[in-house]
Amino acid sequence: MLSYKGQHLFFYEFFTRPTYLYERDGFSCPLLKTSDKNHTKIKWLWYFYHMEMTSEINEKIKLLKEKYSQMGQDMSSYLDGLLLSNYLTYWDYIRLDTLLSLQQPQTDFPDEQIFIMYHQITELYFKLCLHEIEQISNNGRNVLDNGDDRGWKDTLDPDFFLERLKRLNNYFKALTGSFAIMIEGMDRNQFLKFRMALLPASGFQSAQYRKIEITSTDFINLVHKDKRAQYSGTVTNSMIEDMFNYSYWKSGATELKTGKKTLTLQQFEKKYKDEFIATGKEFKDRNIWKKYVGLSDDDRAREDIQQELKKFDANVNINWPLVHYKSAAKYLSKDSADIAATGGTNWQKYLPPRFQKRVFYPELWNEKEIEEWGLAFLNEKE
Numbered sequence: 001m002l003s004y005k006g007q008h009l010f011f012y013e014f015f016t017r018p019t020y021l022y023e024r025d026g027f028s029c030p031l032l033k034t035s036d037k038n039h040t041k042i043k044w045l046w047y048f049y050h051m052e053m054t055s056e057i058n059e060k061i062k063l064l065k066e067k068y069s070q071m072g073q074d075m076s077s078y079l080d081g082l083l084l085s086n087y088l089t090y091w092d093y094i095r096l097d098t099l100l101s102l103q104q105p106q107t108d109f110p111d112e113q114i115f116i117m118y119h120q121i122t123e124l125y126f127k128l129c130l131h132e133i134e135q136i137s138n139n140g141r142n143v144l145d146n147g148d149d150r151g152w153k154d155t156l157d158p159d160f161f162l163e164r165l166k167r168l169n170n171y172f173k174a175l176t177g178s179f180a181i182m183i184e185g186m187d188r189n190q191f192l193k194f195r196m197a198l199l200p201a202s203g204f205q206s207a208q209y210r211k212i213e214i215t216s217t218d219f220i221n222l223v224h225k226d227k228r229a230q231y232s233g234t235v236t237n238s239m240i241e242d243m244f245n246y247s248y249w250k251s252g253a254t255e256l257k258t259g260k261k262t263l264t265l266q267q268f269e270k271k272y273k274d275e276f277i278a279t280g281k282e283f284k285d286r287n288i289w290k291k292y293v294g295l296s297d298d299d300r301a302r303e304d305i306q307q308e309l310k311k312f313d314a315n316v317n318i319n320w321p322l323v324h325y326k327s328a329a330k331y332l333s334k335d336s337a338d339i340a341a342t343g344g345t346n347w348q349k350y351l352p353p354r355f356q357k358r359v360f361y362p363e364l365w366n367e368k369e370i371e372e373w374g375l376a377f378l379n380e381k382e
């Protein structure tokens with residue numbers, strides 16, 4: 001193993017006088033896999049191979065110098081860093097130890113682990129969705145071939161929009177397709193026991209789920225349907241604040257007996273209300289629908305884009321809610337009386353998508369389709 005100084009010397013010789021090294025040490029050429037230094041042809045090949053390597057590396061060093069000098073940085077210090085730093089490992093890169101330490105059940109029932117992990121998996125998919133929505137709403141990043149990131153683009157490319165919508169649909173398809181892990185994958189008796197140790201926490205308190213809604217559509221579509229008529233005209237920030245009070249989901253978290261906000265809802269609002277309103281204001285003019293409306297007439301009329309938007313609408317507002325509802329029905333319904341949900345909510349009247357009729361893009365559906373909203377899975381075959 002060469003010393004640090006020796007390495008520098010070697011690199012110097014290697015880059016500037018490869019033939020000298022060849023003569024001196026009888027180096028074997030990795031390309032030719034031989035060390036026969038008397039063979040002239042091989043000698044020349046060896047020479048050209050390294051000349052090419054040298055010019056390629058010189059070119060890279062030139063680019064690196066440019067990169068660092070643009071930022072007023074000294075390239076050689078960074079090269080020292082490269083020489084001294086350790087190799088990256090898979091487990092460090094994906095923070096595996098941290099990830100696998102995040103499952104902390106409240107009880108000893110083995111199936112609670114499944115419940116925790118599947119929620120975590122879902123939250124990661126939600127995060128992927130929000131990541132794509134962020135890309136769409138900012139028109140995507142302008143990354144040059146050499147990796148230089150020039151910031152967000154000025155306009156939204158319709159093909160980029162379509163691709164990102166497809167990604168969103170893939171994430172939701174994965175979620176809907178895997179929900180059997182909840183519906184069939186836990187012992188009902190264990191579930192009914194360990195859930196009591198989780199009160200009043202509920203998936204209802206998933207902030208990312210709400211953010212997907214807020215960033216996907218105009219806020220008015222998230223207002224309870226009985227309250228929508230009171231809003232018209234250009235949406236202002238103060239209207240968003242007002243509309244938030246009538247978010248449809250609040251009706252899903254009122255106590256059956258008293259009609260009061262459940263503790264689940266109270267805690268949820270205490271933590272996230274400001275954040276939701278801020279997100280509503282931030283995406284007022286750049287949610288997915290607004291980005292679609294901002295396309296040219298021709299692009300807006302594109303069948304593929306409209307279809308993908310409709311699929312997304314159906315995935316978030318029908319297909320996922322339907323599989324989710326099935327799990328509530330399996331675990332919380334008894335033959336005679338229903339078992340109270342997490343916060344004692346009226347989940348039977350709330351969770352089925354046909355009651356809520358949440359629609360992100362009502363302009364893209366016909367009357368009959370909206371009327372039959374949630375009666376069956378949509379776009380199931382695609």
Ligand code: HEM
Nearest residue numbers: 122182202203204206209249327328331341342343345347
């Ligand atoms: C056995 C599995 C599950 C059951 C029995 C169940 C049950 C329920 C119930 C009864 C509600 C109504 C609110 C309440 O009373 O708490 C609800 C809401 C909700 N749950 Fe679940 N859930 C399950 C799995 C999941 C999973 C894996 C997620 C993923 C994050 C999730 C996310 C949600 C969301 C986002 C809501 C609000 C839905 C909406 O507003 O339409 N749930 N759940």
